Amino acid sequence: MPELSTALRVPAAQYLRMSTEHQRYSLENQRAAISEYAEMRGFAVVRTYADAGKSGLSLKGRDGLQRLLADVVTGQGGFSAILVLDVSRWGRFQDTDQAAHYEFICRDAGVNVHYCGEPFDNDGSMVASIVKNLKRVMAAEYSRELSTKIYRAQIQQARVGFKQGGPVPYGIRRFLISEDGTPKLLLAPGDRKGLKSDRVVFVHGPDEELKIIRRIFRMFLTQKRSIANIVKALNDERIPSTDGDLWRWGRVKGILRSELMIGYYVFNRTSHKMKKPVRHNPPDQWVRTKVTEPIVGLKTFARVQRELRLKRVYGLNRADMIRKLQRLFRKKKKLSQDIINECAYTPSAHAYWIHFGSLVAAYKAVGFICPPTGERHRYFSDEALLDGIRRVHATFGYVTIALLNKDPDLPDGKAFKKRFGSIVKAYGLAGFPTTKSETVSAARQRAAARR
Missing domain, CATH: 3.40.50.1390 (Resolvase, N-terminal catalytic domain)
Structure with a gap:
C-alpha cells in the first residue's frame, strides 16, 4: 500500500x-x-x-x-x-x-x-x-475497586502506626523505616519515601520544640491566654515554627487539638473518595493508634479540649469586642479572618462569628463593608471613600465619576453609588455642592479664582 x-x-x-x-x-x-x-x-x-x-x-x-x-x-x-x-x-x-x-x-x-x-x-x-x-x-x-483497596490498605497501615499522608504538627517528625522495621533516616519537610515498601512512622522532634509545646498548653490552660495572644508571644520572642516561618493562629490551634501531643495517631476523621467532597466520618470509624510517648499529660490535654469546646467566647463583652475590632480596622484599613486571628488584642474570628452570627455582621458593626469581587480587590470604609472624593476635588478643583474611575487608589464610581445610594449623595457627605444651583455657583467661583 x-x-x-x-x-x-x-x-x-x-x-x-x-x-x-x-x-x-x-x-x-x-x-x-x-x-x-x-x-x-x-x-x-x-x-x-x-x-x-x-x-x-x-x-x-x-x-x-x-x-x-x-x-x-x-x-x-x-x-x-x-x-x-x-x-x-x-x-x-x-x-x-x-x-x-x-x-x-x-x-x-x-x-x-x-x-x-x-x-x-x-x-x-x-x-x-x-x-x-x-x-x-x-x-x-x-x-471504585482501586479506591476500596487503597482505603483498606490505609486503614490497615494506620492501625499499626504507619503515617498515611498529610502534614505533621510542630514538635513531631517523620522517620523512614524499611519493610522489616529497620530504621533508615529522618525525613525533612517535603521529603518523600523512595520505595513503596518503606514505611513512615512518627517520632518526637528536638527537646526545645517539646518545651515550646508544653508552654503553649500552659499559656492556654493556666494563664487563660487566647490563641491569638499566644501567637503574638511566640513571634515576639522570634521562636520559629517547624519550617522557620512565623507562628499563625491555625498552627497553635493545631497543636492544641492534635492527639499526637498525647502520643496517638488518629486517622480517617474525614474521607475524600473518588474526587467527591470531603466527608466527616463518625467517631466510630476513626482509627486511633498509640505511636509515641505523650508530650503533655492526658488530663491536661482533656482539659484543653474541654476549653476549646466551650470556646471561651461566650464570656466576652460585645461592646469590648466591637471596640477592639474598630481599633484593628483603623490600623489595617480592612478586615479579614486572617487579620483578626493574627491580631494580639482581638478575640478570634470564630468568636466574632459566634457573637454576631457572621463575620459580615461583625464587619458591619464597625463600618467595614466587603466590596463585591472585582472592585479592584480593595477594602474601603465610608470615611475612606469620602476622603477619596475630597482628595480628588483638591487635586482637580472638582469631582466627576470619570475622575473617580481613573484614580488608581479608589474603586470605580459604582462602589460609591452602592455604598451611599447615589454619587450626588456621596458628594454631599464629602462636603461638596449637590444641587444644580450650588454646582453652578461653585463652578463660577472656580472660574473667577482662575482669573
Whole structure:
C-alpha cells in the first residue's frame, strides 16, 4: 500500500493522560501506539493535548482535556479527529454519561474520537456503542475497586502506626523505616519515601520544640491566654515554627487539638473518595493508634479540649469586642479572618462569628463593608471613600465619576453609588455642592479664582 503524503492525511489531535498507573500507560507508550494507528489509518497528528499525573475521575484539574474541548467547540484546533489510546484514557468518570457527553460535544462539532488501542472501530454502529459503554462501566468500576483497596490498605497501615499522608504538627517528625522495621533516616519537610515498601512512622522532634509545646498548653490552660495572644508571644520572642516561618493562629490551634501531643495517631476523621467532597466520618470509624510517648499529660490535654469546646467566647463583652475590632480596622484599613486571628488584642474570628452570627455582621458593626469581587480587590470604609472624593476635588478643583474611575487608589464610581445610594449623595457627605444651583455657583467661583 503506497504511503500517503502528509498533505493528504487527515489532521488529528492526540490526547494523552497518565495518572500514577504502571508503565504501559506512560505518555511515551501512548504516543507510540497512537502514532502507529495514525500511520495505518491515514491521520497526521498536528496537535497534542496531555494530562500527566491526572486522575480520570473528573474534568477538574485536567487542563489538557479542557483545552481540547475548548478548541473543538470554537473550531480553533485545526483538526478533524481526536486520537486516544483507549476509553479509560478519555476518562474513568463514575457517571458514564459524562464521558459520553464530552465525546458527543466533539462529534457534534464534526470531530470524531478514535480509540486507537480498542478492538472496535468507534463508527457509531450498535456493536461499537454497546462495547464502548461497557468499557466505560469497566473503567469506572476499576476506579471504585482501586479506591476500596487503597482505603483498606490505609486503614490497615494506620492501625499499626504507619503515617498515611498529610502534614505533621510542630514538635513531631517523620522517620523512614524499611519493610522489616529497620530504621533508615529522618525525613525533612517535603521529603518523600523512595520505595513503596518503606514505611513512615512518627517520632518526637528536638527537646526545645517539646518545651515550646508544653508552654503553649500552659499559656492556654493556666494563664487563660487566647490563641491569638499566644501567637503574638511566640513571634515576639522570634521562636520559629517547624519550617522557620512565623507562628499563625491555625498552627497553635493545631497543636492544641492534635492527639499526637498525647502520643496517638488518629486517622480517617474525614474521607475524600473518588474526587467527591470531603466527608466527616463518625467517631466510630476513626482509627486511633498509640505511636509515641505523650508530650503533655492526658488530663491536661482533656482539659484543653474541654476549653476549646466551650470556646471561651461566650464570656466576652460585645461592646469590648466591637471596640477592639474598630481599633484593628483603623490600623489595617480592612478586615479579614486572617487579620483578626493574627491580631494580639482581638478575640478570634470564630468568636466574632459566634457573637454576631457572621463575620459580615461583625464587619458591619464597625463600618467595614466587603466590596463585591472585582472592585479592584480593595477594602474601603465610608470615611475612606469620602476622603477619596475630597482628595480628588483638591487635586482637580472638582469631582466627576470619570475622575473617580481613573484614580488608581479608589474603586470605580459604582462602589460609591452602592455604598451611599447615589454619587450626588456621596458628594454631599464629602462636603461638596449637590444641587444644580450650588454646582453652578461653585463652578463660577472656580472660574473667577482662575482669573
